[in-house]
Every structure is written in C-alpha cells, then in structure tokens.
Amino acid sequence: MLENHDEKFKPLELPELIDEPLVSVLIPNYNYAHYIGDALESVLHQTYSNFEVIVCDDGSTDNSCEVVNTYIQKNSRIKLVRKSNGGPASAWNAAYRESKGEIICLLDADDIWLHDKLQKVINAFHSQPNCGLVFHNVIQIDRQGELIKHQPMLSKFAEGWTAPFALKNGGFVDNIPPTSALSFRREVTELLLPMNETFLRNVDAVVRNLAAFVTLMQPIPEILSKYRIHGSNIMAASSLKADFLEKELARSELVHQEVEQFVRSFHGAEIAEKLASVKCRLTYCHNKYLVSRLTNAPKSERTEAHRQLISHPEFAWSGMEGFLLKRGEYLPNVLFKALFNQIYGSGELKQIVRILRKKFIGSPLKV
Numbered sequence: 200m201l202e203n204h205d206e207k208f209k210p211l212e213l214p215e216l217i218d219e220p221l222v223s224v225l226i227p228n229y230n231y232a233h234y235i236g237d238a239l240e241s242v243l244h245q246t247y248s249n250f251e252v253i254v255c256d257d258g259s260t261d262n263s264c265e266v267v268n269t270y271i272q273k274n275s276r277i278k279l280v281r282k283s284n285g286g287p288a289s290a291w292n293a294a295y296r297e298s299k300g301e302i303i304c305l306l307d308a309d310d311i312w313l314h315d316k317l318q319k320v321i322n323a324f325h326s327q328p329n330c331g332l333v334f335h336n337v338i339q340i341d342r343q344g345e346l347i348k349h350q351p352m353l354s355k356f357a358e359g360w361t362a363p364f365a366l367k368n369g370g371f372v373d374n375i376p377p378t379s380a381l382s383f384r385r386e387v388t389e390l391l392l393p394m395n396e397t398f399l400r401n402v403d404a405v406v407r408n409l410a411a412f413v414t415l416m417q418p419i420p421e422i423l424s425k426y427r428i429h430g431s432n433i434m435a436a437s438s439l440k441a442d443f444l445e446k447e448l449a450r451s452e453l454v455h456q457e458v459e460q461f462v463r464s465f466h467g468a469e470i471a472e473k474l475a476s477v478k479c480r481l482t483y484c485h486n487k488y489l490v491s492r493l494t495n496a497p498k499s500e501r502t503e504a505h506r507q508l509i510s511h512p513e514f515a516w517s518g519m520e521g522f523l524l525k526r527g528e529y530l531p532n533v534l535f536k537a538l539f540n541q542i543y544g545s546g547e548l549k550q551i552v553r554i555l556r557k558k559f560i561g562s563p564l565k566v
Contacts, residue, residue, distance in 0.1 A: 208470055210360050210415045213329050213386055216301065220324075222250040222317055222382075223300030227290030228308040229256070232263040234427065235308040237344070239270050239277065242306065247317035252277040254308075255294040258284030263308075287402045288394040295392050303383045305403070309427045310379040311344070316423040320382045323417050331387035331414030332407070334380045335423040342429040352376055352426065356418035357411075365411045366470075369477040370458035371451075372411040378403040379424045387414050390465070395457060401450050408454060409461050439543045441493035444486045451477050451486075484508040485524070489543075492527065492535050502528065 224242055228235055235254070242252055254267050256279060264281060271277045280293050295303070302324065306312065316335070323333045336351040353374055361372045375381075381403065383391075391409050398405055410416075455477035463471035477483050488508045491501035505528045508514060516524050519542050527535050 208362065208466060210329065210362075211331060211386065211390075211413050213331055213384055213414070215328060216324055216384070218325075219249050220301035220321065221299060222247070222302045222304055222321070223295075223298035224250055224252045224304050224306055225291060225294040225298065226252065226254045226306045226308050227257060227287050227294060228254055228259060228263050228267075229284065229287075229290070230259045230261045230263060231308040232259070232261040232266050235263055236266050236270070237311050238306055238308050239267070241312040241314075243270075243274060244314050245312070245317045246315050247321060250276060250304075250317060251298070251300060253280060253294040253297045254278070255280045255282065255290040257282060257286070257290040285396060286399040288398045288405075289396040291402065292393040292396065295388065301385050303385060303388045305378045305381045306424075307378050307427075309429065311340070311425040311427070312379070313423045313425075319419055319421065319423060323419055324382075324384065327415065327417045329415055330417040331384040332410045332416045333382045333419065334376050334407075334416070335419035335421055337376050337380050337424045337426045338422045340425045340427050342427065344425070344427075347428055351422050356420065357416050358418055360415055361411045365408065365458075366473050367475050367479065369451075369475050369480040369483065370455045370462075371408055371477075371480050371482070372416075373482070375407050375416070377426060379426065381407060383410065384414070398453070398457075401454065404450075405454055405457055408458055412458070412462055412465060439489070439539075441490055444490045444493070448483065448486050448490065451480070451483050478507070481508075481511050481513045484511050488524070489539070492532065493539070495532060 226235070226238060231238075239252065239254075242250065254277065256264050256267070258281075264279060267277070267279045271279060278297060280297055282289070282293050291305075302321065304317065304320065319335070320333050324330060327333075334356075336353050336356075338351050339347040341347050353376055355374050357372045357374045365372050387410060390413055391406055394402060394406065459471055459474055462474055478487075484504070484507050488501070488504040490496070491504045496504075509525055514524075519538075523535070523538050523542055527538070530538070
C-alpha cells in the first residue's frame with residue numbers, strides 16, 4: 200500500500216453517465232477480409248442499438264474495404280476510414296478521431312462479440328458510476344470459428360483501483376483480457392489516446408496498463424466475445440520459442456517505459472519514482488529464466504534469473520510446469536529443452552493430452 204501522504208494518487212472522478220449513451224465501436228483492420236464480416240455482423244446483431252462503428256483500414260492489400268462497403272450500403276451506422284499502413288496504434292488513433300460516443304469499445308477485425316455484450320457493458324458502467332474501464336471474459340476460437348478450449352481465458356480478474364499494485368508490479372496489471380473485451384468511458388480515452396504509434400504489437404497491453412493509473416476497473420465474469428486464434432495473429436504460435444520470449448521481454452520493457460512517462464506526466468515525478476522496475480514482474484522473471492536456459496546463457500546469468508523467479512513473492516506454479524521452473528536448474532540443457540517442449544510447446548505428450556481431452560470431455564461448450 201502507498202503511504203497516507205499519497206492522497207492525490209486516486210482514480211479519476213467521472214461525471215454521471217446518461218441512460219443510453221452512444222457507443223463508438225472502433226475496429227482496426229489490416230488484411231482481414233475473411234473475418235471482418237463476422238465481426239461486423241456481431242456488432243449489428245447487438246441487443247443494444249445506440250452505437251456507431253468506425254472501421255479503420257490500415258492499408259489492406261486484400262478486399263477488406265469492399266467487404267466493409269457492402270455493410271455500409273446496408274447500415275448507415277458504419278463508417279470506413281482508409282489510410283496507408285502504419286500499424287494498429289495508428290489505426291486506433293484514426294478511428295478514434297472519427298468517434299463521437301460516450302463509451303468507446305474496441306473490437307479486433309478477426310474477433311466476434313456475443314449479442315448482448317454491449318448491453319451488459321452499459322449495465323456495468325451504470326452499476327459502477329466512477330468506473331472508466333469495463334471488461335469481460337472471452338473464449339478462444341479457431342479460424343473456422345470452432346472452440347479451441349472449453350474454458351474461458353480468465354479465471355480471475357483485476358478489479359477496482361489497481362494502480363498501487365501496478366506500481367509494485369513494474370507498471371503492469373495482470374488478469375485483464377485482450378482488445379475485444381475492453382470498453383472505456385470517453386473521459387478516460389481522452390487521456391490515453393492518441394497512442395504512441397511506434398507500438399506495432401501489444402497495443403492493448405499499453406492502453407490497459409495506462410488505464411490502470413487513471414480509473415477504476417470493473418470486470419464482467421461472463422464470456423461476451425470470441426477471440427480468434429489463427430496463423431496471422433501473434434497468439435497463433437503452437438509453441439513458445441526463445442526468439443518469441445526475447446521479443447516479449449523487449450516489448451515488456453517498452454511498455455514499462457511508456458507507463459513511466461505517462462505516470463510522470465499524469466501523477467507527477469514523486470509517484471513515477473515509486474514505479475518498480477519491469478524486472479519485478481513475475482511474467483518478466485519467468486520469461487527471462489526460460490530465455491537463459493533456451494539460449495545456453497552463462498551459468499551465473501541463468502542462476503541469477505532462476506533465483507529471481509523462484510524467490511518472487513507471487514511464484515506459485517505447480518504440476519509439471521512448476522517442477523521444470525523449480526528443479527529445472529539442476530537438469531542438463533538437453534533434458535531441460537526436451538521437457539520444455541513437452542510442457543510449453545507442441546511435443547508429443549502435449550498432443551496426446553489434447554486428443555484425450557477432446558475425446559473424453561465431450562461436446563464443446565456452447566456460448
């Protein structure tokens with residue numbers, strides 16, 4: 200907890216929200232002609248009807264714009280903004296400039312909302328008048344729209360004023376779902392946007408971690424969107440590899456820098472100086488240790504990375520993954536990498552478990 204003299208370190212006070220606010224749905228798109236129709240259909244079939252849709256096409260080379268235009272001809276609530284390719288942050292910024300809503304909802308062009316998502320988001324904002332970020336659970340689907348996992352993505356959620364925890368956690372708040380589950384009060388997005396357009400990946404990680412230092416968070420435990428995993432997005436990797444983990448470490452460091460600059464600007468230098476290093480985050484320690492083993496780092500380096508991981512106060516891995524992280528330091532590299540591939544990757548053991556689960560658990564969960 201922060202000391203008592205940090206009384207100014209508190210969430211933004213928000214005005215009362217009108218009964219039926221206009222919702223602006225922002226959809227950045229790049230070469231997702233195959234999916235964007237499903238995304239738009241999921242918005243048009245919402246039970247809450249006071250919305251506008253702004254699609255920003257980020258220089259697609261496929262027929263995405265033609266697909267969007269077929270919907271524009273049928274529904275005047277959809278608007279298409281076209282621009283040269285600049286990345287997802289620039290597409291978010293361009294779409295946001297055209298928006299007018301009191302509520303800003305983000306939707307990736309390859310994801311799908313359930314039909315009552317907007318109504319339940321509005322209800323959540325009304326139930327917590329000073330909350331500026333509402334999010335909900337999601338479930339993963341494949342490129343054909345079939346469920347990949349039977350369980351929702353999250354089992355627990357960030358909630359309330361999470362900034363004190365974020366300060367101690369290197370600027371990060373965990374247990375927040377990805378882009379298509381995020382909805383903001385406009386008073387909050389006015390502080391967060393425009394985004395830094397140098398971020399070409401993990402844009403949602405930037406905005407949700409910045410939001411943690413601005414406003415209260417309210418989770419909806421229900422599954423209200425489907426998160427599509429396919430060959431074109433970053434989450435499609437079937438296994439973790441050293442180069443992916445190294446990029447994740449670099450991205451975490453960049454997000455930390457962005458958070459530090461924002462906190463310094465919004466809360467002042469005294470609060471910014473309390474921001475812990477990104478190395479204090481458990482996920483960072485986890486990835487750092489795995490990289491040290493997978494890249495055959497010097498023993499002193501990997502020993503230190505292992506010490507930082509297992510001594511972290513939030514370290515709680517169990518099962519085979521816990522065994523590898525706790526005891527793997529005593530294994531030779533060849534054996535460590537073999538176990539790593541079975542546990543984290545696409546090894547034969549993992550494939551057998553998936554087949555058995557599919558065979559004996561039964562039919563997919565209906566959502």
